[in-house]
Amino acid sequence: MTTASSTASFPRDGAAPADRPAAPPGKPPGQAAHPPLEGMQRALGTLALSAAVFMNVLDTSIANVSLPAISGNLGVSTSQGTWVITSFAVANAIALPLTGWLTQRFGTVRLFIGSVLLFILASWLCGLAPNLESLIAFRVLQGLVAGPMIPLSQTLMLGSYPKEKSGIALALWAMTTLVAPVAGPLLGGWISDNFSWPWIFYINIPVGLLSAWVTWMIYRKRESPTRKLPIDTIGLTLLVVWVAAFQIMLDKGKELDWFENTTVVVLALVAFVAFVFFIIWELTDRHPVVDLRLFKGRNFTVGAVTLSVAYGVFFGNVVLLPLWLQTVMGYPATDAGMVTAPVGLLAIVLTPIVGKMLAKTDPRLLVTAAFIVFAVVSFMRGNFTPQVDMNSLLIPTLIQGAGMAAFFVPLVSLTMAGQPPDKIASASGLSNFCRITAGAFGTSISTTLWENRTSMHHAHLTENITSGNAAAQAALQGMQANGMSPQSALASLNGLISAQSATMAVTDIFYASGIIFLILIAMVWFARPGKPSGKPADGGGAH
Structure with a gap:
C-alpha cells in the first residue's frame, strides 16, 4: 500500500496557497475568481x-x-x-x-x-x-x-x-x-x-x-x-528520459545480472548523461x-x-x-x-x-x-x-x-x-x-x-545440510519416519530453508x-x- 497524505504543506503547481481561495492565472494572488459555494x-x-x-x-x-x-x-x-x-x-x-x-x-x-x-x-x-x-x-x-x-x-x-x-x-x-x-x-x-x-x-x-x-x-x-x-520541451524530455532509464535499470537489473549485462550498462549511461544535461538545461533555461x-x-x-x-x-x-x-x-x-x-x-x-x-x-x-x-x-x-x-x-x-x-x-x-x-x-x-x-x-x-x-x-543455510550435520540428518530421518520418501524429505527441508x-x-x-x-x-x-x-x-x- 502507499501512505497517507501529508496534511499540512503547500499546494503543488497549479494550486493556490491555502490561506486564500484559488485565484485565476494572471490575477494577483489572493483575489478570488468566484464567490464561495453555499x-x-x-x-x-x-x-x-x-x-x-x-x-x-x-x-x-x-x-x-x-x-x-x-x-x-x-x-x-x-x-x-x-x-x-x-x-x-x-x-x-x-x-x-x-x-x-x-x-x-x-x-x-x-x-x-x-x-x-x-x-x-x-x-x-x-x-x-x-x-x-x-x-x-x-x-x-x-x-x-x-x-x-x-x-x-x-x-x-x-x-x-x-x-x-x-x-x-x-x-x-x-x-x-x-x-x-x-x-x-x-x-x-x-x-x-x-x-x-x-x-x-x-x-x-x-x-x-x-x-x-x-x-x-x-x-x-x-x-x-x-x-x-x-x-520547457527539452527539459521535460530530458526529465522523462533520465527518470525512465534509471527506473528501468533498477527494475531490470535484478533480472539481467546488473552491470554484467549490456542493456543495464546502456540504461545507466543514458540515465547519467540525460541527468547531467537536464541539470545544465534547467539551470540555464528561462522557463524551466x-x-x-x-x-x-x-x-x-x-x-x-x-x-x-x-x-x-x-x-x-x-x-x-x-x-x-x-x-x-x-x-x-x-x-x-x-x-x-x-x-x-x-x-x-x-x-x-x-x-x-x-x-x-x-x-x-x-x-x-x-x-x-x-x-x-x-x-x-x-x-x-x-x-x-x-x-x-x-x-x-x-x-x-x-x-x-x-x-x-x-x-x-x-x-x-x-x-x-x-x-x-x-x-x-x-x-x-x-x-x-x-x-x-x-x-x-x-x-x-x-x-x-x-x-x-x-546458500549459507544449505551449506550446513551435510551428512555430517547431526541436526539436519535427524530432521530428514524424522520426516522419512513419518512416511516421506528421501526426495520428499529433502524437498520439504528445502522449503523450510x-x-x-x-x-x-x-x-x-x-x-x-x-x-x-x-x-x-x-x-x-x-x-x-x-x-x-x-x-x-x-x-x-x-x-
Missing part, C-alpha cells in the same frame, strides 16, 4: 472532489496486496509485478511539474474533469490488460493523467469555501487522502480473494464518472481564465519545467532530501511487507491487507493534533519524534520469524501511524520555510516530484535487495531501514527552524 452545492462539490481524490489515492495502495495475484495471473514473478506500482509512481511524478502549465493552458475545471475521465479510461484499460507489458503501459498512462488531479482538487475545494473556513476545507480534503490508504489494502485484498484482480481497477469507473458529472454540474461556470505559455535553483536554499535542500530518502525507505517497506506475507508466510490477500491497513488509523487521529502543535513547536523536534517511531517499528519488524503471529504483525503497523502524523506535516513545513509566496507552488511541485520518484526507486531497491539477500541466506532465508532477508531490510531513519534524525537538524511564508496548507499528499 448549502447543498458546496456539500455536493466537496463530495465530488473528495471522491476523485479518494479514487486516485486508493489506486496507489490497492495494488500492493494484489501483486501476487496479478503476477500469478500474468505468469510473471512478483519482483516483475512491482512494475505495476513503480510505473504508476514514476509517471505520476513526471506529470507533477506540468500541472501549473496545463492549468493555465486549459483551465482548472476542464483540466480536473479531463484528468478524472482519462483516469477512468486508463483504469478500464488496466483491467483489460492481457499481459504485464500492456498493464505497465496503461499504468504509465494512468499515472500521467492522475498528476493534476490531486492539486486541482485542492484548488477547487479551497475556492468552494469562504476564506475563514479554508481550514475546514483542507481538513476535509486531507481526511480523504488519509482514509484511502487504510481502505486500499483491505479492499484490494478482499477483491483479489473473492473476485479477480482487474476489479481493483474497474471500481474506479462508477466513482470517477459520478465525480466528473457532479463536478461539471457545479463548477462549469467557475472556470479559471486561460492563456498560452511557453513550455522544474526550478532547480530552489536547492540553493538550505531548508529546501535538507527538507527535500530528507523527505525523499525517508519516503523511499518507508514506501519500499510498505510494498515489501505484504509481498513477504503472501509469498512466504502464505497469507491470503485479505489478511495481508488487514496487517498493512492499520498504518493510517493513528495518522488520522493524530494529524490534526500535530497540525496545532506545529504552530508553537520546532518542526525538527516533531520530525525527530517521527523518525524515532519509524526506527522503533523497523527494529520490531527486524525481529520477525516465520512463526510470527498476527498480533505481532499488527502492533508495529499500528504504531507506525503515529510516526506518519509527525512526519509529513512538519517536514514539508520545514522544507517550505522561508520560501517567498511566488515560489511556493514551484517548491511544492519539485519536493513532491523528488518524494514520489524516491518512492518508486525505493520499491525497486528494496525488492532487489530482498531477492539478493534471500539467495545469500539460502527457503522460508527462513526469505524471512532473514526481509528482516535485514527492516533493520537497515531503522538505522537509516536514525541517521536522518541528524540530517534534519541541519535545517533552520522557521515558519513558512503564508499559512500552511495541505498539498504534499503522500499518495
Whole structure:
C-alpha cells in the first residue's frame, strides 16, 4: 500500500496557497475568481472532489496486496509485478511539474474533469490488460493523467469555501487522502480473494464518472481564465528520459545480472548523461519545467532530501511487507491487507493534533519524534520469524501511524520555510516530484535487495545440510519416519530453508531501514527552524 497524505504543506503547481481561495492565472494572488459555494452545492462539490481524490489515492495502495495475484495471473514473478506500482509512481511524478502549465493552458475545471475521465479510461484499460507489458503501459498512462488531479482538487475545494473556513476545507480534503490508504489494502485484498484482480481497477469507473458529472454540474461556470505559455520541451524530455532509464535499470537489473549485462550498462549511461544535461538545461533555461535553483536554499535542500530518502525507505517497506506475507508466510490477500491497513488509523487521529502543535513547536523536534517511531517499528519488524503471529504483525503497523502524523506535516513545513509566496507552488511541485520518484526507486531497491539477500541466506543455510550435520540428518530421518520418501524429505527441508532465508532477508531490510531513519534524525537538524511564508496548507499528499 502507499501512505497517507501529508496534511499540512503547500499546494503543488497549479494550486493556490491555502490561506486564500484559488485565484485565476494572471490575477494577483489572493483575489478570488468566484464567490464561495453555499448549502447543498458546496456539500455536493466537496463530495465530488473528495471522491476523485479518494479514487486516485486508493489506486496507489490497492495494488500492493494484489501483486501476487496479478503476477500469478500474468505468469510473471512478483519482483516483475512491482512494475505495476513503480510505473504508476514514476509517471505520476513526471506529470507533477506540468500541472501549473496545463492549468493555465486549459483551465482548472476542464483540466480536473479531463484528468478524472482519462483516469477512468486508463483504469478500464488496466483491467483489460492481457499481459504485464500492456498493464505497465496503461499504468504509465494512468499515472500521467492522475498528476493534476490531486492539486486541482485542492484548488477547487479551497475556492468552494469562504476564506475563514479554508481550514475546514483542507481538513476535509486531507481526511480523504488519509482514509484511502487504510481502505486500499483491505479492499484490494478482499477483491483479489473473492473476485479477480482487474476489479481493483474497474471500481474506479462508477466513482470517477459520478465525480466528473457532479463536478461539471457545479463548477462549469467557475472556470479559471486561460492563456498560452511557453513550455520547457527539452527539459521535460530530458526529465522523462533520465527518470525512465534509471527506473528501468533498477527494475531490470535484478533480472539481467546488473552491470554484467549490456542493456543495464546502456540504461545507466543514458540515465547519467540525460541527468547531467537536464541539470545544465534547467539551470540555464528561462522557463524551466522544474526550478532547480530552489536547492540553493538550505531548508529546501535538507527538507527535500530528507523527505525523499525517508519516503523511499518507508514506501519500499510498505510494498515489501505484504509481498513477504503472501509469498512466504502464505497469507491470503485479505489478511495481508488487514496487517498493512492499520498504518493510517493513528495518522488520522493524530494529524490534526500535530497540525496545532506545529504552530508553537520546532518542526525538527516533531520530525525527530517521527523518525524515532519509524526506527522503533523497523527494529520490531527486524525481529520477525516465520512463526510470527498476527498480533505481532499488527502492533508495529499500528504504531507506525503515529510516526506518519509527525512526519509529513512538519517536514514539508520545514522544507517550505522561508520560501517567498511566488515560489511556493514551484517548491511544492519539485519536493513532491523528488518524494514520489524516491518512492518508486525505493520499491525497486528494496525488492532487489530482498531477492539478493534471500539467495545469500539460502546458500549459507544449505551449506550446513551435510551428512555430517547431526541436526539436519535427524530432521530428514524424522520426516522419512513419518512416511516421506528421501526426495520428499529433502524437498520439504528445502522449503523450510527457503522460508527462513526469505524471512532473514526481509528482516535485514527492516533493520537497515531503522538505522537509516536514525541517521536522518541528524540530517534534519541541519535545517533552520522557521515558519513558512503564508499559512500552511495541505498539498504534499503522500499518495
